[in-house]
Amino acid sequence: MSAQVQLAETTLQPEDGLDQYLTFILAGEDYGVDILKVQEIKGWEGVTPMPNMPExxxxxxxxRGTVVPVIDLRKHFQMESASFDQTTVVIVVKVSDEKHVExxxxxxxxxxxxxxxxxxxDLKPAPDFGGVVDTEAIKGLATINEQMIIMLDIDHLMNSSVLQLLDRNNIQ
Incomplete structure (x- = not known):
């Protein structure tokens, strides 16, 4: 799958009281991220490995001329590894750090x-039950068609350790 999917601009206004979330599957569970954080979705085409990086x-x-670090969420969440196939994708996101640098x-x-x-x-707070995802990185839980979806706070998830690690290794 080498085709690129560009996301359409959202037309929702803040007063609508609705947020849009792109949902995805990871180890059979449903997760979501705020669509405003998503830049694009790319089919898996491989990466250039970097030395001395965590797994x-x-x-x-x-x-398009920008060096983009790629994180395997399965490994980041300490889940069982899976082989990449035609449904595996890279969601390219914009992450803001504490200083609001994107x-x-x-x-x-x-x-x-x-x-x-x-x-x-409709977002319910995540219970703190010691799961693989830090509850601070969960925006909330939503139920859609009787299916629970974990909505991630991608900024918090990546700021917790990933951005500092990338900075130390001079990966912009």
């Missing part, structure tokens, strides 16, 4: 599902 940082890709990163997921409109008050 969850797969390497880098060149995205950075482009890629996250590898098993498959992309769809975009959902979710009311802010």
């Amino acid at each position: 969850f940082i797969l390497g880098i890709i060149n995205l 950075r482009t990163m890629g996250i590898v997921v098993d498959a992309v599902s769809e975009v959902h409109n979710i009311a802010k008050n």
Whole structure:
């Protein structure tokens, strides 16, 4: 799958009380990220490995002249590894650090599902039960068609350790 999918601009207004989330599958579970953080979705084409990186940082890709680090969310969440296939994609996201400096990163997921409109008050807080995902990195839980979806705060998830690690290794 070498085709690129460009995401359409959202037309929702803040007063609508709805946020759009791109949902994806990781180890059979449904997750979502704020669509406003998503730059594009690319089919898996491989990466250029970087030396001395933790296992969850797969390497880098060149995205129209921009060097983009690619993170394997399965490995980052300490889940069982899976082989990459035709449904594996890289979701290219814009991540903001504590100083509001934006950075482009890629996250590898098993498959992309769809975009959902979710009311802010429909997001329920995540219980702190010691799962693989730090509850601070979870924006909330939503139920759609009786399916629980974990909505990630991608900024917090990547800022917790990944951005500092990339900075130390001079990967912009």
